Amino acid sequence: MTDTQNLGVTAAKGFRAAGVTAGLKASGTSDLALVVNDGPLHAAAGVFTSNRVHAAPVKWSRQVLKDGELAAVVLNSGGANACTGPEGFQDTHATAEKVAAELGVGAIEVAVCSTGLIGVRLPMDKLLPGIEQAAKALSSTGGEAAAIAIKTTDTVHKTAQVTSPAGWTVGGMAKGAGMLAPGLATMLVVVTTDAVVEAPQLDAALRDATRTTFDRVDSDGCMSTNDTVLLLASGASEVAPEQAEFAEAVRAVCANLARQLIGDAEGASKDIRIDVVNAATEDEAVDVARTISRSNLLKCAIHGEDPNWGRVLSAIGTTSAAFDPDQLDVAINNVWVCRNGGVGEDRELVSMKGREVVITADLKAGRADASIWTNDLTADYVHENSAYSS
Amino acid sequence: MTDTQNLGVTAAKGFRAAGVTAGLKASGTSDLALVVNDGPLHAAAGVFTSNRVHAAPVKWSRQVLKDGELAAVVLNSGGANACTGPEGFQDTHATAEKVAAELGVGAIEVAVCSTGLIGVRLPMDKLLPGIEQAAKALSSTGGEAAAIAIKTTDTVHKTAQVTSPAGWTVGGMAKGAGMLAPGLATMLVVVTTDAVVEAPQLDAALRDATRTTFDRVDSDGCMSTNDTVLLLASGASEVAPEQAEFAEAVRAVCANLARQLIGDAEGASKDIRIDVVNAATEDEAVDVARTISRSNLLKCAIHGEDPNWGRVLSAIGTTSAAFDPDQLDVAINNVWVCRNGGVGEDRELVSMKGREVVITADLKAGRADASIWTNDLTADYVHENSAYSS
Structure with a gap:
């Protein structure tokens, strides 16, 4: 094709x-x-x-x-x-x-x-x-x-x-x-x-x-x-x-x-793919990825090009998916900034200058994967959506 | 006392x-x-x-x-x-x-x-x-x-x-x-x-x-x-x-x-109380109020002092609470801008100048009520949360 x-x-x-x-x-x-x-x-x-x-x-x-x-x-x-x-x-x-x-x-x-x-x-x-x-x-x-x-x-x-x-x-x-x-x-x-x-x-x-x-x-x-x-x-x-x-x-x-x-999402400056890997089931992978994608704090951090993995973990922690909090690994643009629920590689190694950002969360609970695409949260989003119909 | x-x-x-x-x-x-x-x-x-x-x-x-x-x-x-x-x-x-x-x-x-x-x-x-x-x-x-x-x-x-x-x-x-x-x-x-x-x-x-x-x-x-x-x-x-x-x-x-x-929430310019009334159960009232409170689109509209009741209805519609979409009433600061799932009183009657905004959703499905307090979504929130740790 x-x-x-x-x-x-x-x-x-x-x-x-x-x-x-x-x-x-x-x-x-x-x-x-x-x-x-x-x-x-x-x-x-x-x-x-x-x-x-x-x-x-x-x-x-x-x-x-x-x-x-x-x-x-x-x-x-x-x-x-x-x-x-x-x-x-x-x-x-x-x-x-x-x-x-x-x-x-x-x-x-x-x-x-x-x-x-x-x-x-x-x-x-x-x-x-x-x-x-x-x-x-x-x-x-x-x-x-x-x-x-x-x-x-x-x-x-x-x-x-x-x-x-x-x-x-x-x-x-x-x-x-x-x-x-x-x-x-x-x-x-x-x-x-x-x-x-x-x-x-x-x-x-x-x-x-x-x-x-x-x-x-x-x-x-x-x-x-x-x-x-x-x-x-x-x-x-x-x-x-x-x-x-x-x-x-x-x-x-x-x-x-x-x-x-x-x-082309309104006001967005970043396109973010959340990859959840090694989940127990595909539904759990989707649930975790969607929950991460809806964290306003994380979306703001990514807008600020801040590899704030703590906000990824705090979002994962609100789900009921199978995982051990002390086993979670998180990468931002392929740098594993969180290993086993704690500090991993140096966050200074992460480059977030590009429009596309990939966050990977490894749940170590199975073999199912899923991805959700989202955007960052920006002042432009607020502006476009607060000014629209008034 | x-x-x-x-x-x-x-x-x-x-x-x-x-x-x-x-x-x-x-x-x-x-x-x-x-x-x-x-x-x-x-x-x-x-x-x-x-x-x-x-x-x-x-x-x-x-x-x-x-x-x-x-x-x-x-x-x-x-x-x-x-x-x-x-x-x-x-x-x-x-x-x-x-x-x-x-x-x-x-x-x-x-x-x-x-x-x-x-x-x-x-x-x-x-x-x-x-x-x-x-x-x-x-x-x-x-x-x-x-x-x-x-x-x-x-x-x-x-x-x-x-x-x-x-x-x-x-x-x-x-x-x-x-x-x-x-x-x-x-x-x-x-x-x-x-x-x-x-x-x-x-x-x-x-x-x-x-x-x-x-x-x-x-x-x-x-x-x-x-x-x-x-x-x-x-x-x-x-x-x-x-x-x-x-x-x-x-x-x-x-x-x-x-x-x-x-x-005193970060970056907020409005304090918003979501009152859900006449729900079938208190849990459903809380669920509907919390879902409304988490709509970024609605939070932006309130920041813009826009009585955008459509964003309230579209949030309610994502819940599994008991209600008939064609029976929903919504008031913003006591003006019933939505009646029976459609246009109600004139939205021009709504004043949103004050810091406190009250949104009331009447589910007409029972006798349980609950309220959730939230804030608007502002450019200041984005700024404070994107600039913090970088």
């Missing part, structure tokens, strides 16, 4: 996309994206936020995906349509109906994704004409415009793709690092493929991929009301891949997009 | 205290406190951090408290003595032995508390002479000097007291808001009383008090390796109170000190 140029959701054959300006954002930049699957297959799968407070478009899209088919996805930035009550759900429904009418498909074949402020109704008088505009702009090279239109506080748009020598492609786009994006919240991802894959296999590949990619991005510990990751297959390549090979391609695209999300 | 002047740990009869400069801190301010119980009773109880990575003084003090007796407590700022291995434990032991020799008591009657950087050995060549100095300086009015000597990044020292009309007193001192204090970490609290109360009753009163006071202070979600709260009884008033009345006095002193900790 090879990475080629980044056409995102239109890298795979059988897809058209567009990104237009409906006028939802005060900034006047593009804010509405449409992705259409021209088939012949219309198989689809999705994963959604596990937040019990979830937005109208999440309720809608989860429902329409039950039959494993989608003809189109419409995405808007400039408003999350979360906590907007029955009226908000009607707005989502009307959005899907409008897309369906423009494309000549059924509304239940249209997924809807929204991102922006919670608790504010969408301006439907702008959104619905925007859909007409987007339908007219659909193009087999529209993937980049679509990726740009779903940006909120993202500084760059994010696309990725993998093409198999067998002639099929997986491509995708993403916005917004986890909940790092503020009231905005939300990670929205659409991945497309022209491989011939049915819905159950799409679902399996997507769940397997998100489990170790998007689910292990934790920039600020906050969970969105709107997170949505969709995978659509057109079958246009007429090639049916082995499931393992296909799943690996989906995983590669998701991992690439997830890494881009962390690299 | 009445609040009078703040003599802290020497407000109750039968106690002497001192605070001196042993030279542990680069700043040259006082750093060693000694509290002595002259009896006739020497009953004591303690609660400690639940962090599995805990410091040598926590291991020591937990051990010596098993018999329910203490003659003295020695506390140092300028070093946590955590993650310092067997040598660190020997340092704690030598500290207790030195105090015991100076006072003519047994080392197992001496509790030790430390606060400061993790992973650094204490300079015993300074600490031990400091103990001699402190023993000489002991005074029945030394409570304030002791409270000053345990400060780390605290901007003010913290004492509280309650005197019963029956003639007995509970007084105490505290330092460092939860883990808000940085690598420093740590809340250290010593409460004394001249009431005639045996160890089991002290223990019951202390656990009851900390459960709803110190345990509900969560300034930045981080748990220390060194947290220690001790309660010592001298019996010098010769009055044996009713348990309920005594427990209420201990709770009042702990609540007062806990509120002072939040009010």
Whole structure:
């Protein structure tokens, strides 16, 4: 498999996309994206936020995906349509109906994704004409415009793709690092493929991929009301891949997009990978890594390029994972500054000048490993998230 | 009961205290406190951090408290003595032995508390002479000097007291808001009383008090390796109170000190009380309040005086507590900005100019309530915690 140029959701054959300006954002930049699957297959799968407070478009899209088919996805930035009550759900429904009418498909074949402020109704008088505009702009090279239109506080748009020598492609786009994006919240991802894959296999590949990619991005510990990751297959390549090979391609695209999300997290100056090794179970490795990734004190220390391993240990100590506190080893950028729960190599040996920082915690309790990506905590993060909606 | 002047740990009869400069801190301010119980009773109880990575003084003090007796407590700022291995434990032991020799008591009657950087050995060549100095300086009015000597990044020292009309007193001192204090970490609290109360009753009163006071202070979600709260009884008033009345006095002193900790949290500009009402159980109320209190996005919004109720709802939605997302009400400073999971009263009605902010979440799932105190997230917090040990 090879990475080629980044056409995102239109890298795979059988897809058209567009990104237009409906006028939802005060900034006047593009804010509405449409992705259409021209088939012949219309198989689809999705994963959604596990937040019990979830937005109208999440309720809608989860429902329409039950039959494993989608003809189109419409995405808007400039408003999350979360906590907007029955009226908000009607707005989502009307959005899907409008897309369906423009494309000549059924509304239940249209997924809807929204991102922006919670608790504010969408301006439907702008959104619905925007859909007409987007339908007219659909193009087999529209993937980049679509990726740009779903940006909120993202500084760059994010696309990725993998093409198999067998002639099929997986491509995708993403916005917004986890909940790092503020009231905005939300990670929205659409991945497309022209491989011939049915819905159950799409679902399996997507769940397997998100489990170790998007689910292990934790920039600020906050969970969105709107997170949505969709995978659509057109079958246009007429090639049916082995499931393992296909799943690996989906995983590669998701991992690439997830890494881009962390690299563009709001206010962040460091991208931090927490590697927990030799845990008793993978779940415990994830739990310990996530707990470390959520220590504000540690995130501040890393911002200050301070190899403060005591803050790693104090975070590990709050978990119930199997380990002996007097056996813990911790490395920062490969310098084992903590050995057996105490002072290890000289902390002066640690260089933290680069943007990427790797923290390794060896629990010496088994053979399971897991990694979580996070960011540092900065004054810029505070500024962006305290000034946003006021 | 009445609040009078703040003599802290020497407000109750039968106690002497001192605070001196042993030279542990680069700043040259006082750093060693000694509290002595002259009896006739020497009953004591303690609660400690639940962090599995805990410091040598926590291991020591937990051990010596098993018999329910203490003659003295020695506390140092300028070093946590955590993650310092067997040598660190020997340092704690030598500290207790030195105090015991100076006072003519047994080392197992001496509790030790430390606060400061993790992973650094204490300079015993300074600490031990400091103990001699402190023993000489002991005074029945030394409570304030002791409270000053345990400060780390605290901007003010913290004492509280309650005197019963029956003639007995509970007084105490505290330092460092939860883990808000940085690598420093740590809340250290010593409460004394001249009431005639045996160890089991002290223990019951202390656990009851900390459960709803110190345990509900969560300034930045981080748990220390060194947290220690001790309660010592001298019996010098010769009055044996009713348990309920005594427990209420201990709770009042702990609540007062806990509120002072939040009010002096590092870098904070707001003190935030999260009230969760009408939860199914008290545990669920605490869980929801704590989850809200740990949302960095919400803490940033409050710093920006932005009544961003969407961030409250998105935090509540991550819990497993009983509630219907479409029934949630949220008030900010008594304005119900969210009703039934959607837009409520006009957010423009909310004033957040004051330092204290109250967020109320009504789960409509039962009759249990709980409150957690937290702080906002500020650029000053980031600065203090990224610059500290580098």
